[in-house]
Amino acid sequence: xxxxxxxxxxxxxxxxxxxxxxxxxxxxxxxxxxxxxxxxxxxxxxxxxxxxxxxxxxxxxxxxxxxxxxxxxxxxxxxxxxxxxxxxxxxxxxxxxxxxxxxxxxxxxxxxxxxxxxxxxxxxxxxxxxxxxxxxxxxxxxxxxxxxxxxxxxxxxxxxxxxxxxxxxxxxxxxxxxxxxxxxxxxxxxxxxxxxxxxxxxxxxxxxxxxxxxxxxxxxxxxxxxxxxxxxxxxxxxxxxxxxxxxxxxxxxxxxxxxxxxxxxxxxxxxxxxxxxxxxxxxxxxxxxxxxxxxxxxxxxxxxxxxxxxxxxxxxxxxxxxxxx
Numbered sequence: 001x002x003x004x005x006x007x008x009x010x011x012x013x014x015x016x017x018x019x020x021x022x023x024x025x026x027x028x029x030x031x032x033x034x035x036x037x038x039x040x041x042x043x044x045x046x047x048x049x050x051x052x053x054x055x056x057x058x059x060x061x062x063x064x065x066x067x068x069x070x071x072x073x074x075x076x077x078x079x080x081x082x083x084x085x086x087x088x089x090x091x092x093x094x095x096x097x098x099x100x101x102x103x104x105x106x107x108x109x110x111x112x113x114x115x116x117x118x119x120x121x122x123x124x125x126x127x128x129x130x131x132x133x134x135x136x137x138x139x140x141x142x143x144x145x146x147x148x149x150x151x152x153x154x155x156x157x158x159x160x161x162x163x164x165x166x167x168x169x170x171x172x173x174x175x176x177x178x179x180x181x182x183x184x185x186x187x188x189x190x191x192x193x194x195x196x197x198x199x200x201x202x203x204x205x206x207x208x209x210x211x212x213x214x215x216x217x218x219x220x221x222x223x224x225x226x227x228x229x230x231x232x233x234x235x236x237x238x239x240x241x242x243x244x245x246x247x248x249x250x251x252x253x254x255x256x257x258x259x260x261x262x263x264x265x266x267x268x269x270x271x272x273x274x275x276x277x278x279x280x281x282x283x284x285x286x287x288x289x290x291x292x293x294x295x296x297x298x299x300x301x302x303x304x305x306x307x308x309x310x311x312x313x314x315x316x317x318x319x320x321x322x323x324x325x
Contacts, residue, residue: 102162
C-alpha cells in the first residue's frame with residue numbers, strides 16, 4: 001500500500017479555522033502518514049495572493065514536516081519558477097534536503113494565474129525563459145560545485161544531503177513544456193493527458209530511455225471517508241465546491257485547460273463525480289480492483305474542517321489498511 005497526501009492549505013473565511021491551526025493540522029497529518037506503517041508521500045502546492053490563503057511558501061511547511069518525520073517523502077507540486085530568484089530557491093532546497101535527509105523533490109512549472117504575474121511584476125511571455133533558467137540553476141546547484149550564472153561564478157552552500165540533490169521535474173500542459181522537460185529536467189508531470197506523448201517522443205529523439213506510456217495527467221479526483229457517506233457529503237460538499245470554483249476562476253482568467261471548472265451548485269458538483277465520499281468498505285473494494293494498492297487523499301481540501309479531515313484519515317487507518325496487511 002502506498003499512501004499520498006496533498007495540501008494547498010486553502011482557508012476560506014467560512015471555514016472558521018485559524019491559519020495557524022490549519023498549518024498545525026497539516027504537520028500532524030504528515031506525522032500520521034509517517035507512522036501508519038506503509039510507504040507514504042506528501043505533496044504541497046503553491047499559489048500567491050489568493051483570498052483564501054493558499055500556501056505561498058511550501059518549502060517552509062515541508063521543513064516543519066520533515067523535522068518531525070523519518071520516512072515520508074515530500075514534493076513541491078509545483079514551484080512556480082517565474083516568481084523566484086533561482087539562487088534563493090536552490091539555497092532553500094539544499095537546506096530542506098539536509099533537514100529531510102534526502103526526502104524531497106520538486107516539480108517546477110511556469111504558472112498561469114494572471115493576477116500572480118501582476119503581483120510579482122513578471123511578464124507572462126517570460127515564463128519559458130525563467131523556467132529554463134531555474135531548472136539549469138537548480139541542477140547545477142544541487143551538483144554541489146561552483147557554476148556559471150549570468151556571467152559570474154557562484155557556489156550554493158550547503159551541499160545537498162542526497163548526492164545530486166532533489167530531483168527537478170517539470171510540470172506543464174503544452175507540447176513545448178513536454179519537450180523542454182525531456183531536454184533539461186529529471187522527469188515530466190503533465191497536467192493534461194495529451195502532452196505526455198510529446199515528452200516521450202522528445203526523449204526518443206534525444207536517445208534517452210523511453211519513459212513508457214503510463215503518465216497521463218489532469219485526473220485530480222478527491223476521495224474522503226465517512227461511516228455515513230450521505231451525512232459526510234452534506235458536511236464536506238461546501239468545501240469541495242469552494243475548491244473547484246476557486247480553481248475554476250483561475251482557469252477561466254488564464255484560458256488554461258485543466259480538470260477544474262466552476263459549477264453552479266453542490267448538485268452539479270456531485271454529478272461531476274470529481275469528489276466522492278465513501279465508506280471504508282467501498283474504498284477497500286476500489287483499491288483491490290486497482291493494479292497496485294494505493295490511496296490518495298486531499299484531507300484539508302477547500303478549507304475542510306480539521307475534525308472531518310482527521311475522521312477520514314483515521315477511518316482509513318483503522319478500517320482500510322488492515323485489509324492489506
